Amino acid sequence: MSILKEAKALIKNPENWCIQSYARDEHGSPVMVGDSTAVKFCSLGALYIVGVRSANAEKTKAKAYLNTAAKRIAQKSMIQANDHVGHEKVMEIFDLAICMEECENEHTAKS
Numbered sequence: 001m002s003i004l005k006e007a008k009a010l011i012k013n014p015e016n017w018c019i020q021s022y023a024r025d026e027h028g029s030p031v032m033v034g035d036s037t038a039v040k041f042c043s044l045g046a047l048y049i050v051g052v053r054s055a056n057a058e059k060t061k062a063k064a065y066l067n068t069a070a071k072r073i074a075q076k077s078m079i080q081a082n083d084h085v086g087h088e089k090v091m092e093i094f095d096l097a098i099c100m101e102e103c104e105n106e107h108t109a110k111s
Contacts, residue, residue, distance in 0.1 A: 003054050004062050004101055007046035008094040017090070018042055019083045023049075043082040043090055062101070069096035 011017040021030035022045035023038035031038050033045045034052075041049060043066060051059040063078070070081040070093050082090055 002062070002098065002101060003047060003051045003058060004065060004094060004098045006050040007043070007062075008091065008098065010046040010050060011041055011043065011087075012091065014087045016040055017087055018045075021045075043078055043094070062097070065097035065100050066093065069093045069100065072096065 016039065018024045018028075018040040019042060022042055023031050023033040023035065024040040025031045025035070025037040026039050028040075033041065033048050038045075038049070044063065047059065047062055047066065051062065066078040070076055070078040073093050073096060074081040074085045074089060076084065078093065081093060085093075
């Protein structure tokens with residue numbers, strides 16, 4: 001599974017998603033994204049936490065897909081979109097980013 005799909009799955013439930021911090025604990029207080037008390041994540045926090053074991057190139061590419069998708073859908077960077085457009089729109093951004101990744105992978109496989 002791609003790290004974009006894993007990150008989306010992590011925050012698919014709005015209760016696991018947050019704004020204005022990469023991660024929050026069960027009380028809603030900001031914590032470091034890798035903190036063991038983190039239970040809610042913003043889009044990029046989720047990408048970071050699922051991508052810990054991934055190559056830097058894969059994380060960089062995934063972040064680029066999210067930023068491109070956010071600019072197309074919300075006319076904002078991903079970090080800005082996460083904090084200002086709502087959970088439903090963030091999920092749409094993830095869907096577009098995943099589609100872009102899959103299309104590129106399919107194109108690369110055919111080459």
